[in-house]
Each structure stands twice: as structure tokens, then as C-alpha cells.
Amino acid sequence: MRIPVLDTNKTPLMPTTPTRARLLLKQGKARPYWNKLGIFCIILTYQVNPDNQPLVIGIDPGSSFEGWSIVGTQETVLNGMSETPKHVEKAVETRRTMRRSRRYRHCWRRPARFRNRLKNRSSIPPSTRARWNAKLRIVTQLQKIIPLTDVAVEDIAAVTKKNCKQWNSNFSPLEVGKQWFYRTIRSLNLDLHLRTGYETKDLRDRFNLRKTSQKKKPVFSSHAVDAWVMAADVSGAKQPTERGLFYWTPIRFHRRQLHRLQPETGGIRKPYGGTISLNLIRGTLVNHFKHGLSYIGGSIKERLSLHHFRTGKRLTQSAKPTDCTILTRIAWRTTHYTDTRQSAFLSRLKS
Incomplete structure (x- = not known):
């Protein structure tokens, strides 16, 4: 795992190793810092000239869990797994029920405010917007501490009506949400690369990596592996040098x-x-x-x-x-899971 590094103006630099980060803190050349994702970073106390290299972040969207991976030309900087927000739909329904009960208890009725309606305006359902906005917030938080250059996303598609292409491309909440996400990613000065599901499968076979069927398990092979192969396909990395991951739960x-x-x-x-x-x-x-x-x-x-x-x-x-x-x-609860295979190997060496 690499430690993100920021200069004196909090501009992201190339991440460093934990040993070098510990040495800089001990010598007083850096100070500790945590971002909203709960990732530990260091801020340098002296001026340096940035020498950043291309870093690609891979995103594997999902309905319950999502995979993340930041890959350079050789090294794996960070892996992650996050939970998607699922409370929005029920919260909106509860809010509507409370509003109706308040109006029922009181005798007065407020006049209808038609100008506040979303008629003839483009909108995204609240639950859909919450899921895609959660991805966007993670990307922006990572961009603040790591000099990202590209984004690789698995282009998911859901058919909601048969023999109706116009509905599937223009009115499906999934399609509307992901197109909004793609437009916003491009506005962040990041190059967007899309991969389909079967392309991700071919990439896993090419890198000789397997994906586990236990989707809830916080391991590299559950969701982060797909994010890594998409990012490595863009950056040119050969194999994952880090299999531990951060597990993010939105507060x-x-x-x-x-x-x-x-x-x-x-x-x-x-x-x-x-x-x-x-x-x-x-x-x-x-x-x-x-x-x-x-x-x-x-x-x-x-x-x-x-x-x-x-x-x-x-x-x-x-x-x-x-x-x-x-x-x-912070906006997420963060837990770091180390690679179990690497930990077992180190324990055998110590014994």
C-alpha cells in the first residue's frame, strides 16, 4: 500500500512507501493528515517540484458493493470496496408520509406551488442520484490526494423494456444516472475509458486473475479485481502489487x-x-x-x-x-483489510 503525499499547498504528489512516509514524519519533514475517506496521508513541510506519473482509477459499479483500484504503470497504489447507499428510497417515502400526515392534522392548506415542480425539467430519481453521486464523491476525494489522470469504468447496462431501445437509452434510471456520471467525470479533467462486462471478463483471463462468488467478502477478488484489470489495461501494469483494500461505509x-x-x-x-x-x-x-x-x-x-x-x-x-x-x-467509516496470503507468508517467516 502506498501513502498519498501532498505538498505545502495540499497539491497531490506521487504516493510514497510507508517506510519513507514514516521516515519523513520522524524527521519533521511531513505532518499527518486524514481525508474524508479516512485515508492517512502526509503533507510535506518543504517545497518540492512535482514529478507525477499517469495514475488510472478503475471503478466496478454494483447494486450493493463497488470495487475501486488505483494503478500506475507498475505499482498498485490503492484498492477499495464501498457500500452503496440504499436508504434513500425509504427515506423519501417516509418524508412523503410525514408531509401528508401534517397536512391532515391541520385545517389549512397551502396553495399549490407549480413553479417548484420539475415539469419539463431533466431530473434523476433520488435513489439513483444518491448511488451515482456516492461514486462521484469518492472520485473527487481521491483526486484531492492522488494525482489521477484517467478513469476506467465498467459500462453497465440494464434492459427495462423489451423491444424498446428508446426507453432503455433515454428513460431508464440506470442509463440516465450513468450518463450524468460520465459527463461529470469528463468535467473533472479526467480521461474516461469504458469497458463492457465481457471485456472485463477477458481482461481477468488475460491477467490470470479470478473473481470470487462471495460478493460481500471484503477481499481483493470480490470487486476490486475488476477495477484493477480495467485500470491496468489503461496504465500498462503487469500484475497487482497490492491486494489489501480499504472498505468504505458511508456514514x-x-x-x-x-x-x-x-x-x-x-x-x-x-x-x-x-x-x-x-x-x-x-x-x-x-x-x-x-x-x-x-x-x-x-x-x-x-x-x-x-x-x-x-x-x-x-x-x-x-x-x-x-x-x-x-x-x-470524515464522511465514510473506513476499515483496512490486509492481504491474508501476504500476512500468512510473513507469519511463517517470523516463526
Whole structure:
């Protein structure tokens, strides 16, 4: 695994090895930094001339899990696996039910605001936009710490109606979402390369790599292998030099609502949700003197609620803001899985 490097202006440079990054930190020539993906980076404290090489990021889209891989001409910089957001459709339905119940409880009716409608406007369904926007946010976060030049994506296609090409190409939510994603990728000054499903299969055979049938397993061969072969086909790499991966789970923040779904004693409906807790943004990564690395998930009675930055498990609800050292803001829970084969080989050498 390579460590991303930023210069004094936070411009991404070529990633370095963990040994060299540790040496730079020890000598005081760099300082630590975490981005929103929870990836550890270093920021140099002295001026350098950038000498960047082509780096290609491969993306393997999926309905539940997605694969990521950043590959250079020889080295594998990073592998990743992420979960797709699935709560949007149910959240939109809940919001609609709450709105209807509020209107039913009150006698007044607001006038229809036709100008607010999306009539004759291009739009993407909320659940579709959330899935493709999650991919885009990961790409932009990686682009901030790694000098990416190209993007290789598996061009997925879903037939929704038989013998109706116009519907499949213009009205399918999947087609509309991916075309929006492709346009946005090109606007980021990145060269886009598309590969079909059978081309990805041929690339796996060419590189002599296998894909496991256990899609939920956080290993290189589940989803990242497809992302790697597509990126390596563009960059020219011969074999993966890194099989460990980052596992990203998006942190869900409950947006501000008018009140809770169910009233409490006395028929009182308290306000619920929000993204600010005691003047701190929820999702801020902090270092607590007792609970260590954790992120802010909420507040109650002038105390912070801290959650484990990997599992999301709540650690405490009574943390004082003065006991927390603010590091950065994260939007994903991150876990790094090392290559099991490499770990077993190293353990045999030590024994």
C-alpha cells in the first residue's frame, strides 16, 4: 500500500512507501493528515517540484458493493470496496408520509406551488442520484490526494423494456444516472475509458486473475479485481502489487426534520436530526483521551455522542467537547483489510 503525499499547498504528489512516509514524519519533514475517506496521508513541510506519473482509477459499479483500484504503470497504489447507499428510497417515502400526515392534522392548506415542480425539467430519481453521486464523491476525494489522470469504468447496462431501445437509452434510471456520471467525470479533467462486462471478463483471463462468488467478502477478488484489470489495461501494469483494500461505509446523518415521527408524553413532538452538534459538524474525526479515534454522531444535554470510526458503534453519550482533539471531517467509516496470503507468508517467516 502506498501513502498519498501532498505538498505545502495540499497539491497531490506521487504516493510514497510507508517506510519513507514514516521516515519523513520522524524527521519533521511531513505532518499527518486524514481525508474524508479516512485515508492517512502526509503533507510535506518543504517545497518540492512535482514529478507525477499517469495514475488510472478503475471503478466496478454494483447494486450493493463497488470495487475501486488505483494503478500506475507498475505499482498498485490503492484498492477499495464501498457500500452503496440504499436508504434513500425509504427515506423519501417516509418524508412523503410525514408531509401528508401534517397536512391532515391541520385545517389549512397551502396553495399549490407549480413553479417548484420539475415539469419539463431533466431530473434523476433520488435513489439513483444518491448511488451515482456516492461514486462521484469518492472520485473527487481521491483526486484531492492522488494525482489521477484517467478513469476506467465498467459500462453497465440494464434492459427495462423489451423491444424498446428508446426507453432503455433515454428513460431508464440506470442509463440516465450513468450518463450524468460520465459527463461529470469528463468535467473533472479526467480521461474516461469504458469497458463492457465481457471485456472485463477477458481482461481477468488475460491477467490470470479470478473473481470470487462471495460478493460481500471484503477481499481483493470480490470487486476490486475488476477495477484493477480495467485500470491496468489503461496504465500498462503487469500484475497487482497490492491486494489489501480499504472498505468504505458511508456514514448516514439524519437530516433536520420538523419533529420526530411519534409524539412523546403529552403529545409533544420534539425536533429531530441536523448536522451540527454543539457548534461542531457531525462526522468530525476527533481523538478522545479515553475512547481514542472516533467521530461525532450527535449531542444530548451539552455532551457529545462519539462513535467508533471503523464500526460506527456508539462509544459514549457524555463526552465533553474540551476532551476531544479535532482532526478532520470524515464522511465514510473506513476499515483496512490486509492481504491474508501476504500476512500468512510473513507469519511463517517470523516463526
